[in-house]
Amino acid sequence: MADTDFFLPSQYVQQIAGQMTRMGVRLPDWLLQLQRPGLNGELEVQHLSFADFQRLVREAIALTGEPAFGLLVGERLLVHSHGILGYAAVNSLSLRQALQLMERYFLVRTSLLSVQVVTDGALTRLVFSEPHPLGDIRMPVMEAVILTIKNLVDYVTLGVCQVATVSFPFEAPAHADLARELFGCEVRYGGDWTGFALSSEHLDQPLRSGNPEALREAEQLCQQELAKLTRQQTLSARVRRLMLEKQGGFPTLQVSARLLNMTPRTLHRRLQDEGTSYRDILEDIRHHLAVEHIKAGKLTLQEVAYMLGYDDLSNFRRAFKRWEGVAPSAFRA
Structure with a gap:
């Protein structure tokens, strides 16, 4: 995951650090060095990369001994x-x-x-x-x-x-x-x-805590935050999210461009500028989902192929062997 696509508010990082402290574990030196004064004056980690987040979770489990x-x-x-x-x-x-x-x-x-x-x-x-x-x-x-x-x-x-x-x-x-x-x-x-x-x-029963006016204000703030984050996110991440939202019927390049309010040519060019393409993103998502479905073992290979948009099982088998080096049946075994 590119750091420009990774987002996690600092309070969640603080919760992880706080749980480590509650369990009697000293926080890693590298994490302490990343702390800066927050708005309330307390030290907090404000900008953590995805690699650092992975490292923090791994070390939290290892140091506490708590899986x-x-x-x-x-x-x-x-x-x-x-x-x-x-x-x-x-x-x-x-x-x-x-x-x-x-x-x-x-x-x-x-x-x-x-x-x-x-x-x-x-x-x-x-x-x-x-x-x-x-x-x-x-x-x-x-x-x-x-x-x-x-x-x-x-x-x-x-x-x-x-x-x-x-x-x-x-x-x-x-x-x-x-x-x-x-x-x-x-x-x-x-x-x-x-x-x-x-x-x-x-689902449609009225909630006792419901407040239409407060909800309207809160949703406006959510929209503002989402718009800000979307502007900061790479285009390839936005295309990837569109595909994951439509598993089993991935949007074409033309539909993806329409959903992102741009022409297919512009989408293709901007993805090239980020060092990728629509085809590369689709291939990566199919690979990731194929592995997960086969590991789960709930669907037949024919069903997995269909969900990933392959109309021919042999095409799916060839793609999977290219990704993992073995046939999907061997991978499952």
Whole structure:
């Protein structure tokens, strides 16, 4: 992930550092050297690169000896930790509105994951995706983010709408029982999606904390923050996000250009200026999703190929062998 595409407010970094301190661990010298006085005069890390963030998470787990470190951080991230997005969610008039706000403005809190609301009959899922591969910090990041957002949903609904299931794409860790205790619901591992599901019947029930005027002001601030971040983000990251939002039907170069309010030629030229192309981004996303689907083992190879836009299984097999050096069937075995 390019640092221009990485965004994480300093208060989240402080929460990680605070949890390390609470567990009796001395903060690494390199992190202390990055601290600068914040607006309130307290020292904080204001500009952390993605590589430094990965290093911090790895060292937090290694130094504390706690593989469930992500869950412990997520449990301590309260509503006020999520800034204007948390405030907007609390003042939403319904749970559906709160979930749609998270889907639309999640980027104002972090670029580590993106969110999509998927309603399928009686269940509605909040599905989290990786715009860029998280690598070996995937599990703690996903555990922290999904737990804190699940707790936010519990807070705004006052427990009326219970989360039914939490799903993770990785295999069950040794601390799976702790995860089930903290989530307070069924937690499934090895799935083909990441996030949580809840009953659709409660989505439109009025929330007691709803405040139309406060919500309007909060959403305007979210729009301003999102516009600022979008301007700072590289074009390739914006194209990548568009593709991840449309998994199973990736937008063409022409459609992507239209969505980004530019001509296909301009989009092609600007991506070239960033050292990439539409085809390269699509290839990278297909590679990443193919590996994840095959690791999960929930779909047949034919289904994976279809989801990634291949109309011929043999074309998918050839592409996968080019990416990983082995056929998808061998990789799965």
